[in-house]
Amino acid sequence: MAQFDLSLREAERADAADLIAFLNQVGSESDYMTLDEAGILMNEAEMSSFIERQADSANQLYLLALLNDDIAGLVSITADFHERIRHIGQVFVVVKKAFWNQGMGRILLDEAVAWAQESGILRRLELTVQVRNERAVHLYKDLGFEIEGLLKRGAYLKEGKFLDVYLMGKLIDK
Numbered sequence: 418m419a420q421f422d423l424s425l426r427e428a429e430r431a432d433a434a435d436l437i438a439f440l441n442q443v444g445s446e447s448d449y450m451t452l453d454e455a456g457i458l459m460n461e462a463e464m465s466s467f468i469e470r471q472a473d474s475a476n477q478l479y480l481l482a483l484l485n486d487d488i489a490g491l492v493s494i495t496a497d498f499h500e501r502i503r504h505i506g507q508v509f510v511v512v513k514k515a516f517w518n519q520g521m522g523r524i525l526l527d528e529a530v531a532w533a534q535e536s537g538i539l540r541r542l543e544l545t546v547q548v549r550n551e552r553a554v555h556l557y558k559d560l561g562f563e564i565e566g567l568l569k570r571g572a573y574l575k576e577g578k579f580l581d582v583y584l585m586g587k588l589i590d591k
Contacts, residue, residue: 421484423521425528427472428479428491433464436481439488439513446514448574449550471495476503476538480528482512482521489516492525494533494542506533508544518552526560534589543586547572554583562587 428436441456459467471479471493482490490512497503508529512521533539545568546553554564562585571582 423489423524424483424486425524426481426483428468428481429472430465430468432481432488433461433468435488436468436491437461437464439491440511443511443513449547449553450511451572452511453575474498476506476536478506478529478532480525480532482525484516489513490521490525492529494529494539496539504538504540506539506542508542510544522553522556523560526556530560530587530589540589541586542589543584545571545582545584548581548583554585557585560587 437457437459440452444450444452444456445454457464468479471477474496476494476496476498478492478494480492481488482492490510492508492510494506494508496506508526510522510525510529512525530542533542542562543565544557544562546557548554548567558564564583565586566584568582568584570579572580574580
C-alpha cells in the first residue's frame with residue numbers, strides 16, 4: 418500500500434500551472450461540479466493573478482491539499498469586497514476522484530471553516546450541491562451547513578437532463 422504525506426497550504430503564484438492541470442482533471446472526472454470537461458478556461462497568467470488576488474484579500478482563501486507535493490484537493494472561499502456582502506463566503510471544494518471517500522474533503526472543509534471563523538470578517542458560508550450528491554450533502558450537514566433552498570434545474574448534464582441543486586449555508590458567530 419502506498420504511503421502519502423498530506424500537507425495543507427495556501428496556493429501561491431507558482432502553483433498556477435499545477436492548479437490548471439488539477440482543475441482540468443477533476444472537471445473531467447465527475448459531473449457533480451459546475452466545472453466540466455472544458456476545464457477551468459484560464460491560462461497560467463490569469464490563474465497566477467487570481468491566486469494573488471485571493472491571497473491579498475482578508476476574506477478569501479485558496480487552500481491546497483498536497484499528497485507527496487501533488488495537488489489532490491482544494492477548498493476555496495471567495496467573497497466580495499463590497500461592504501454589504503463581504504461577510505458572505507462562497508465555498509468550493511474538490512478532491513481528485515482517486516482520493517474520494519478518504520476524509521480529505523472533511524479535512525479541507527474543517528480548515529476552511531476554522532479559517533473563516535478566525536477571519537473576523539466572514540459571518541456566512543454558502544455553497545451549492547446537486548441533490549443527488551448524497552455523500553457531499555451528508556458531509557456538509559455534518560459540518561453545520563443547512564439546506565436553505567432548492568434550485569430547480571440548477572445544473573444540466575449534456576445528456577439533456579436537468580438536476581436540482583441545494584443551496585446550503587452556515588452562519589458563523591463569534
